[in-house]
Amino acid sequence: MKDKLDVAIDSEMASLEAPAIQLRSQKKRLFRTFVRNRPAILGVFLMLLVLCMAFFADDWFIAIPQGREPQPLLAPYNPLEQDAANRLSPPSREHLMGLDSFGRDTFSRVIYGSRVSLMVGVIAVLIGGVTGAIMGLMGGYLGGKTENVVMRLADILMAFPSLIMGLMVLAVLGGGLFNMILAIGIVLAPTFARVAHSSTLSVKQNEYVTAARSVGAGNLRITRLHILPNILSEVVVLASIWVASAIRVEANLSFIGLGVSPPTPAWGSMIRDGTKYLFQAPWVSFFPGMAILITVLAFNLLGDGLRDVLDPKLQN
Amino acid sequence: MARYIASRLLLAIPTVLAVLTLVFFVVRVIPGDPATAALGDYASQEAVEALRETMGLNDPLYIQYFSFLGDLLRGDLGKSMITGKEISELVRQVLPYTLELTFTAILIGTVLGVPLGIYTARRVNTWVDYVGRVTSLAGLSVPAFYLGILIMLLFAYKIPILPAVGGGDLGDWKSNLSHLILPALTLGLIMTASVTRLTRSAMLNVLKDDYVRTARSKGLSERAVIFRHALRAALVPIVSIIGIWSASLVADSVLTETVFARPGLGKMLVSSIMQRDYTALQSVMVIYALFVVGINLITDIIYSFVDPRIAH
Numbered sequence: 001m002k003d004k005l006d007v008a009i010d011s012e013m014a015s016l017e018a019p020a021i022q023l024r025s026q027k028k029r030l031f032r033t034f035v036r037n038r039p040a041i042l043g044v045f046l047m048l049l050v051l052c053m054a055f056f057a058d059d060w061f062i063a064i065p066q067g068r069e070p071q072p073l074l075a076p077y078n079p080l081e082q083d084a085a086n087r088l089s090p091p092s093r094e095h096l097m098g099l100d101s102f103g104r105d106t107f108s109r110v111i112y113g114s115r116v117s118l119m120v121g122v123i124a125v126l127i128g129g130v131t132g133a134i135m136g137l138m139g140g141y142l143g144g145k146t147e148n149v150v151m152r153l154a155d156i157l158m159a160f161p162s163l164i165m166g167l168m169v170l171a172v173l174g175g176g177l178f179n180m181i182l183a184i185g186i187v188l189a190p191t192f193a194r195v196a197h198s199s200t201l202s203v204k205q206n207e208y209v210t211a212a213r214s215v216g217a218g219n220l221r222i223t224r225l226h227i228l229p230n231i232l233s234e235v236v237v238l239a240s241i242w243v244a245s246a247i248r249v250e251a252n253l254s255f256i257g258l259g260v261s262p263p264t265p266a267w268g269s270m271i272r273d274g275t276k277y278l279f280q281a282p283w284v285s286f287f288p289g290m291a292i293l294i295t296v297l298a299f300n301l302l303g304d305g306l307r308d309v310l311d312p313k314l315q316n
Numbered sequence: 317m318a319r320y321i322a323s324r325l326l327l328a329i330p331t332v333l334a335v336l337t338l339v340f341f342v343v344r345v346i347p348g349d350p351a352t353a354a355l356g357d358y359a360s361q362e363a364v365e366a367l368r369e370t371m372g373l374n375d376p377l378y379i380q381y382f383s384f385l386g387d388l389l390r391g392d393l394g395k396s397m398i399t400g401k402e403i404s405e406l407v408r409q410v411l412p413y414t415l416e417l418t419f420t421a422i423l424i425g426t427v428l429g430v431p432l433g434i435y436t437a438r439r440v441n442t443w444v445d446y447v448g449r450v451t452s453l454a455g456l457s458v459p460a461f462y463l464g465i466l467i468m469l470l471f472a473y474k475i476p477i478l479p480a481v482g483g484g485d486l487g488d489w490k491s492n493l494s495h496l497i498l499p500a501l502t503l504g505l506i507m508t509a510s511v512t513r514l515t516r517s518a519m520l521n522v523l524k525d526d527y528v529r530t531a532r533s534k535g536l537s538e539r540a541v542i543f544r545h546a547l548r549a550a551l552v553p554i555v556s557i558i559g560i561w562s563a564s565l566v567a568d569s570v571l572t573e574t575v576f577a578r579p580g581l582g583k584m585l586v587s588s589i590m591q592r593d594y595t596a597l598q599s600v601m602v603i604y605a606l607f608v609v610g611i612n613l614i615t616d617i618i619y620s621f622v623d624p625r626i627a628h
Contacts, residue, residue, distance in 0.1 A: 039450070156331075159609060161604075162564075162567065163568070164567045167570075171342070172342055248459055251461075251462075255461050256570075256571070268459075271462060278468070282469055286466075286469075289458075296457035296459075297453060300453055
């Protein structure tokens with residue numbers, strides 16, 4: 001039979017474990033809510049499809065260690081290979097999405113084009129997210145002049161629509177893949193700064209932050225250990241939503257002619273090339289456009305699903 | 317109310333100044349010398365130097381800044397470095413095309429989006445609602461230029477009833493309208509998607525409230541409940557999204573004008589970047605920024621009419 005001390009220890013242990021169990025069950029509940037959201041699951045499925053396209057377009061993950069040129073894997077042809085005799089051929093069994101004005105296989109180029117879109121989408125959001133989160137965190141935590149300068153800067157940058165801002169940055173930096181990623185990152189940073197700022201303002205009111213300060217923790221330690229982990233979930237949800245926007249802005253800039261240099265396949269520039277032969281060979285523009293639509297839709301569905309799951313109103 | 321409007325107007329001034337300052341500095345950090353760009357790489361050093369002097373590029377930065385602001389106040393946008401024409405004249409020629417495109421699109425987005433949002437909110441979780449939700453999300457996912465291409469393929473190629481490219485003659489309303497429909501529909505449909513989505517969720521929030529239940533229990537007709545009670549309360553977020561999208565439409569007009577080969581500010585912006593026409597770029601950026609600040613100001617003022625508490 002347990003004595004009184006054992007019972008007391010057991011109940012103490014149980015009370016210590018309770019929050020952990022509560023957290024686990026809350027995570028399970030959130031996961032179940034997400035899985036039940038059919039549009040969000042469709043988004044995950046479409047996103048995995050595009051990821052597969054980007055990853056398995058060719059066998060570079062085998063070829064690079066062997067030191068040879070990657071060979072097409074999912075893509076039926078080399079996206080740069082030209083068949084001038086059959087240029088602008090309509091879709092057929094050999095070329096599912098037809099040929100473009102240089103006689104290149106549109107299907108293969110659509111598959112390879114996913115790499116540019118995803119790379120720009122993810123890296124630009126990372127750049128914008130990290131920069132914006134640091135800006136917002138600093139502004140919100142330090143307050144005073146720092147907050148004024150940082151947040152007013154974010155306001156000014158947000159006064160321009162994202163495309164105009166992107167064009168302005170590209171006018172300064174010049175076109176090309178790297179500059180485009182940087183431009184989109186700069187365009188996105190103010191939005192992240194706003195969210196990180198408002199989350200920091202509410203998190204820093206918590207008692208554990210006051211407690212940390214009272215035991216002598218420095219600003220860097222408090223922001224790193226106590227504030228950052230608590231604002232991260234909101235920033236991550238925002239990131240998944242903004243990947244969709246980043247891909248859209250990339251397509252817009254490539255369409256205008258400021259994206260990756262030819263002949264690298266990118267969906268926006270493929271559509272741009274196709275517009276010259278729009279009525280003669282609509283497939284050249286049609287299929288890359290569908291690829292953009294599906295990819296952006298996938299990230300939007302996923303973002304919507306995540307937002308629904310984390311919306312406190314719906315949780316209740 | 318007048319005090320509120322005056323305060324919004326006053327608050328817009330620092331925003332405009334900040335935005336103008338940003339544009340001024342951004343154009344100054346664009347790599348390359350504007351005088352060399354204007355005269356070409358083979359121009360003599362003397363000619364380049366003379367042009368730099370005429371353009372005021374040798375002056376200290378703060379003098380250039382104040383003369384930029386002064387010129388703007390007088391409505392003088394300078395001369396294009398490529399064509400040598402007065403930019404204010406070029407803007408006067410193309411601005412009406414962009415304005416008519418943007419306002420028609422806003423009108424389409426509002427007239428279609430708000431009723432569709434109300435309709436889907438009243439049929440929540442039915443197939444009408446599901447179709448509406450997926451369609452509006454697809455509308456938000458489609459790039460404006462691609463939708464423009466699809467609409468052009470449908471209405472100018474498959475069923476050739478409207479012209480595919482150009483802006484038409486501003487003096488001839490028939491020609492102008494026929495050239496306006498497809499690009500305005502492109503932008504309007506994208507805006508419709510967003511307005512429908514937000515109206516639906518704003519209405520769903522409001523329809524759950526107690527005063528809507530009270531209105532229903534008083535025996536009011538469903539029409540009166542929706543339009544007199546629920547919609548009025550949901551109007552603030554709806555006006556807000558219309559404002560945000562109007563500013564975004566200004567940007568999307570750049571792409572639509574490119575697809576439909578329509579004259580406009582957007583086309584001028586793209587060509588000034590491609591041709592490195594710094595003075596034209598600076599002017600177009602300023603006009604875009606003023607556009608956005610103006611739209612935000614109008615949205616703020618409309619708020620105060622929709623919800624008089626805001627003005628207090």
